[in-house]
Amino acid sequence: MSSNRHPLFMPLILVGGLIFGFGLAYSHMARPEVVLDFLQFDDFGLLFVMFGAAIVSGIAFAVMPRIRDSAPLTGDIYGRRLKSFDRNVLIGGGIFGVGWGLSGICPGAAYASLGIGNVTILWALVGMFAGAYLQGVWRSKRAAADAAPTGAD
Amino acid sequence: MLAELAVPAQGVPAEPFPNGISRYAIGGLLVGLGAVVIYLGTGIAAGASTFLESTLSYVSDQSRFKRYRASRDWRVVFTLGIILGAAVYAVFWQGGTWTTDVQPWRLLIGGVLVGIGTRIGKGCTSGHGVCGVGSASRTSIVGVITFLTVAIVTAQIVQAMGVSP
Numbered sequence: 001m002s003s004n005r006h007p008l009f010m011p012l013i014l015v016g017g018l019i020f021g022f023g024l025a026y027s028h029m030a031r032p033e034v035v036l037d038f039l040q041f042d043d044f045g046l047l048f049v050m051f052g053a054a055i056v057s058g059i060a061f062a063v064m065p066r067i068r069d070s071a072p073l074t075g076d077i078y079g080r081r082l083k084s085f086d087r088n089v090l091i092g093g094g095i096f097g098v099g100w101g102l103s104g105i106c107p108g109a110a111y112a113s114l115g116i117g118n119v120t121i122l123w124a125l126v127g128m129f130a131g132a133y134l135q136g137v138w139r140s141k142r143a144a145a146d147a148a149p150t151g152a153d
Numbered sequence: 154m155l156a157e158l159a160v161p162a163q164g165v166p167a168e169p170f171p172n173g174i175s176r177y178a179i180g181g182l183l184v185g186l187g188a189v190v191i192y193l194g195t196g197i198a199a200g201a202s203t204f205l206e207s208t209l210s211y212v213s214d215q216s217r218f219k220r221y222r223a224s225r226d227w228r229v230v231f232t233l234g235i236i237l238g239a240a241v242y243a244v245f246w247q248g249g250t251w252t253t254d255v256q257p258w259r260l261l262i263g264g265v266l267v268g269i270g271t272r273i274g275k276g277c278t279s280g281h282g283v284c285g286v287g288s289a290s291r292t293s294i295v296g297v298i299t300f301l302t303v304a305i306v307t308a309q310i311v312q313a314m315g316v317s318p
Contacts, residue, residue: 012194013227017234020187020279024235025242027180028172032255033318039308044169045177050282050297052178056185057287060192076196080288083275085295092274093281093296095266097303102311103263104255106278107271108201110264111232115239117250123257127264132205135269136217143216 006073023053024112031113032104032121039101099131187238188283191231198288200280201235202271204228254318259311274300 027049028034038046065078083089100106105113105124113121170177191199207221207228221228243250253260271277274296276285281300285293 009195010227010230013191013230014234014237016187016191016194016199017231018187018238018241019190020184020231021235021238022242023180023183023185023187023238025180025239026183026246027177029180029184030239031251032253032260036255036308036318039305040312041305043171045172045174048174048177049181049184050278051286052181053185053188053279053283054286056182057188057192057198057283058289060189061198061284061288064193071192071194071196073194074196078192078196079198080290081198081200081280081284081293082288082290083285083292085292088273089275089292089296090299092270092272093299094270094274094303096270096274096277097300098307099263099266099268099270100278100300101263101304101307102266103260104308105260105263106201106267107205108235108277108279111201111204111235112239113253115236116243116247117240118252120253120255120257121260123260124264124267127261127266128205128268129209131265131268131270132202132272133209133213133215133268134265135272136206136209136213136215140215140217 009073012073020108021112021115024109025116029109029112030116030118032109032124035100035104035106035109039104184279185283185287188279188287192284198280198284199231200276200284201232202267202277202280204232205268206272256316256318259316270300 024030029046029049034043035046037043061080068078070077103124105121107128110121110124110128114125188199191197203221203224206218207225210218210222210225276293276296281293281296286297
């Protein structure tokens with residue numbers, strides 16, 4: 001990302017977030033009950049949300065690199081979202097799955113849930129920050145231990 | 154409203170889409186559109202869960218969070234946008250606030266596991282599920298299958314144990 005940000009960078013992020021959040025609320029994914037209904041096979045609507053969104057974004061990811069070399073506001077090359085695969089994807093996915101299945105809440109939907117006035121969701125948001133912090137402390141320590149094996153405690 | 158009263162007690166649903174399909178299809182298209190707007194302008198394929206770690210970098214010196222300092226400002230703006238966009242829905246469509254009946258302990262413990270899991274697993278339902286699957290990323294597809302399967306099993310067990318809501 002360029003160091004001198006385009007003046008429209010932040011406004012565009014905000015507009016994208018607005019549409020994203022409105023979509024989450026409109027689809028009722030901001031309601032844990034509706035997500036739990038899906039996971040308990042009472043309402044399969046969530047499939048339309050996730051795959052509908054993936055198809056829309058997939059078209060952009062497939063088309064934009066052929067039309068333009070780089071994005072107008074950052075100069076970044078148009079690429080796809082590709083992350084390396086390792087055991088962490090399975091371990092983290094499994095832990096996330098237990099949390100999602102227990103609460104019916106995932107990060108984006110939790111922010112949107114706050115927007116629809118669901119103050120009770122603060123329990124989930126506090127939990128998410130605590131969980132992200134715990135893994136951050138643990139991985140920071142492990143990274144330090146890996147960097148200096150003799151000094152590991 | 155009628156559909157909510159007619160929710161089947163347990164097990165097999167009376168119909169696969171008791172609340173219709175349009176709200177999910179339209180909502181999903183808008184979620185994708187939000188991600189696309191950001192991608193078109195910036196080339197960024199955004200996910201929602203990195204906000205947790207990037208925001209912690211404001212208050213914590215843990216080395217793990219430092220890698221997200223460059224993106225933390227726009228991630229705050231993205232999240233504020235999500236909250237505001239949902240608020241627009243609440244005011245003009247929902248007609249007021251809505252509050253969950255899911256018990257706080259489920260939200261808190263679930264939230265902790267979600268916070269740990271998405272960060273170790275490199276993404277969440279938006280990063281892996283929308284942008285990753287949209288990118289035809291094998292890592293994201295495996296990630297989605299993993300958390301979707303585990304979540305279904307978990308939710309079924311919780312329901313079978315009689316925990317509700």
